[in-house]
Amino acid sequence: MQELWLFASAGMSLLPHVEHAPIWLTIAVGAALAWRTAIWWRRTALPSRWLLNFLVAAGSAGIFLTFNQFFGKDPGIALLICFLALKLLEMRRVRDGLAIIFLCYFLLLTHFLNEQGIGVAGFTLATLVVVTAALASLGHGGRPAADHLRQSVLMLAQAAPFMLVLFLLFPRVQGPLWGMPADAYSAMSGLSDSMSPGSISNLSLSGEIAFRVKFEGDLPPRPALYWRGPVLSLYDGRTWRADARQRKVSPHDTAAGPTYRYSVTLEPHNKHWLFVLEMPWKLPPDAILARDYQLLSKTPVRSRIRYEAQSHLEFVPGADESEVSLRRHLALPANNPRTRALAEKWRQELATDEGIVRRMLDHFRQEKFFYTLTPPLLGENSIDQFLFETRRGFCEHYASAFVFAMRAAGVPARVVTGYQGGEENPVDGYMIVRQSDAHAWAEVWLKDKGWVRVDPTAAIAPNRIEAGLASAVLAGEPLPFLVRTDLSWFRGIRFRWEALSNSWNQWVLGYNPQRQREVLSRLGMREPDWKTMTAAMAVLCGLLLLGLVFWTLHKRIRIDPTVRAWNLLSRKLAHLGLARRDWEGPMDFFNRVALSRPELAHPMQAIVALYIDLRYGKQNDQSAQQRLRKLVSNLEIIAKR
Amino acid sequence: MPASPILEAIHHAGRIILGKDRQIRLALVCLLARGHLLIEDLPGVGKTILAHVLARLLGLNFHRIQCTADMLPADIIGVSIYDRNTGGFQFHPGPIFAQVILVDEINRATPKSQSALLEAMEEHQVTCEGETRPLPEPFFVIATQNPYHQIGTFPLPESQLDRFLMRIEMGYPDQAAERELLAGADRRDMVASLNPCMEPGELIELQRAVREVHVSGALIAYVQALAEHTRRSPDFEAGLSPRAALSLLRAARAWALIDRRDLVLPEDIQAVLPAVAGHRLHPSGGAPTASSADIAAALVGAVPIP
């Protein structure tokens, strides 16, 4: 029985790691579990210590070969998994069982390094119940399984208030305490600082949330929802890259159009960008605005962060761009000759830069271009190939080709990546921006106007901008499940779920030192510092413990009113030295009292008769009990002089 | 009250067996509770007279079995004898086929005869040569045992003692009673002149009435507390069995009925406790000679009435 509990605990703790652990380890651990179960089932002997030592060595070597090190998140988890599996094969004494359970607790914790959603929390809680039941089964093997489960649920339920108090009040420290292993954030996804054909369309297949926005007041119109991210101005013939040499600027102080105030809750993506609506005007503290209007944080965004910003839709920066900078935005590698030729032809035909921009957009509109998530692969002269042969592409193709053509025609231009659009959740009013909203567009520099946004995708597929990705791509193309429009009932549930997980993120996962101070001051704690928090924590935990101690020692004693009246009679007669003896029956008691105090015989008779009826007879009604009580309390005792 | 003929019987018996009202009453309680009685005492203190008087007063027929070492079970139960006239076996019932039976010096009988007798007591029927015959109703066995002459006897084992609802001691009469006894008429003649106080049917009615006497939860708790105490106290070698606790309740019901009550009080339990529990409890170690009364008194004093 104990074995089964331990197998279940180990299985449930290992299960979520299957997704992240190396495949060979998953297979090996599965084999070990099956082997162990077979040993249990057939009651054969456990493997020898020699064999186990060999397996430990083999497992460690395998992990070292896979990760090239032992330190770090992934090899650490892999080692834990390996030890747990092997400990199961060495389950001889209670101590081994305890070791398995502690390893399970550790594995539960490490799973949070990968994911911390509501579902994970629920699964962890279920696993915790099973693991704790396994621990209880070590304490007493002979009880039925349901008892262990009940014990575990009861104890965890009693532990929950402590968790709440500690969670709220334990003074939070912003990590990390030491340098993180390099691979700590490998699992995060998002835009990168480079763009090559296919990089954004890959991202578009993910329904993951990139960030959430809460607007104060009205929402901007949907076509204006350009969330600015990495600005790419260096091109090597295939890949666009961000310019790392950036000077810090402050936002332009001339602004026009309505101001939008909003707060963004950004999912971690392990890069520096903070996404803001074009164009940012008031910045969050600790953020840096680069010269090309990328907003950057000082450290990579490795945990969910929240910041507030303000933007103006009609605010165009860069009118005072220097010659040097403009020349940089004209640099091109020497390939794609056909595009160059076309651009130079336009340059000669048209007088103004605006004319060239319009001509290019017309070109996209008039020729047979398609907007698709699955463009064909492109070769060396990728832009020539795209513009003159395949004519099928996603936003990065259009942005890339557009900027190339503009530069070839002598118009300074650059690629801007980020997100376009967003979906408002009617449940909690948050706007959700997903990875599938990832987008690339272009900016051209026009004299007297500065940098102007031009979105070539809008020329090909206006719906992409007006209504989102789903309505823009060709029918039958793969789309992230959550983006599809035909499941309206599902969207309702989805909104609810996302509102829930948003509050989860805001209040549970985002409960950092700052949030803690906010919450505690809202709860009436003034200037909460670690001392007052610790004190409050100690007091509350103490109160909870007291409550539990009371429950522990509490005995339910309910005295029958008949007996209570009878005891009262005895106490009254005790003044005369005639208290009832413990073992004395009612008749004997009466006789003794009547003999020594004949004047009491008469009133006592009624009491004793009624008591006998109530306690030893069939009578059992409340009025008789009250009558008895009254008789006893009315009995007058006059002490002997 | 239905118990009045019983009171009458006690009154009449008390005139013959002097100074032994309590024993007479206990014997009647035992009879009403459909149990059997073991009297442990010296010869000549009136055991036989008591059995006689009871049978006579209650209008029951009476047999006496004097136990010896060479007695066979058949001598108690009866034998089937081949009858030449009818050409078949005919059952000749033994002395056990009576309503009141006095088994004198039961510890002289061999274990085999003892167990045959005790089995008949328990089952209220006998099985002879594969045929089961019911014993008359009411059926009441009074067995006597001499505790002081042990050699050559087979003392009843513990498990068999449990078959007797009560064990009582007669004890010597007090001085006044003995003087009256010596001065009075021959006891045998007095017994012969007694008239029954009731019909046999009436007795069966009374036995049924005993079962109707109410026992409340509080009283059951008391009996339980007593039994529990004997089980965990180091003063006793072994505690009262559940059967003993049941016997206690049965006897207390009959005692209450004789007291003209339709409910059982703790006092009833305490009254029958020495007789019912005395032979089922053994004080451990130190005091082997404690009497039933002492044991019961200690027990009662140690257990509060809940």
Added chain:
Amino acid sequence: MQATASFKRWLFRLYGPEAAPIILTQRRVYVLPTKAGLTYAAALGFMLIGAINYNLSLGYALIFLLAGLGLVALLHTFRNLVQLEIFPGHVEPVFAGDMAHFSLQLLNRRNQGRFSINLRFEGGGAVSTDPAASASTLVRLPLPTSRRGWLHPGRITLETRFPLCLVRAWSYVEPDMRCLVYPRPEKSAPPLPLSAAGESGGSRSGLGTEDFAGLRSHQLADSPRHVAWKAVARGQPLLTKQFAGASTTQVWLDWFEMPPELGIEARLSRLTRWLIDAHAQGLAYRVRLPGKEIPLGMGARHYQDCLEALALYGD
């Protein structure tokens, strides 16, 4: 050493034998984490550092829940032992060298069961029991014996780690109990001194005939005098009457008739062996010790009286 013992006595309120019932009040139940509990706490500490370092909010929640679980386990373990009532029970006398068993009643007045409570005497084996809800449970605690006489078992340690093995709750009780230890019977003693009985003639009981014990089926070698002719007349097969050899040969077990070179314990040991043999053979015997004589008798009570006299000789 002396100081630690007296400190322990003060700390754990050990004041010698107590009267029944012994109730384990909260003041006399002690709790401390076990080695596993300390490991658990250390593991939680490591986990907390990890959670802080990686900013794992759910990690905090998990660790705090587990910390709460530890506290709750403390109380559950405490609760498993507290308010238990202990009543000393029967103790059967044993021969020296045998295992004495002390019976205890554990009364659990709570309407929930208790589990895995270990009891042991110092120097005795441990017994584990699960006192059921609102009931009393009997446990028999073993303790090896070596010397005859009264054995006072000393104090009992009651201990439990239920439910999670992380915490140990324990208490000491010293119930007022003792066990009578009979002398160790001699291994290869000379045979029973039956010859001594021959002189007194070996009386026969009752009517002078042997006691009838029952019937068994007839065998050819049986004497015709023992055939149950009555039964034959009834048409039953031949049966043979059996007679019990309930002879009442008397045995004298006399201290003073032993070889003078034997020491006190050796004499007691031999007398014990003879007593056992005489009782097993259903003989009547009397015992004479310096300053004490137990008259002729037989049966269980007599046997116990004699053994007790031997056990307590010189006390």
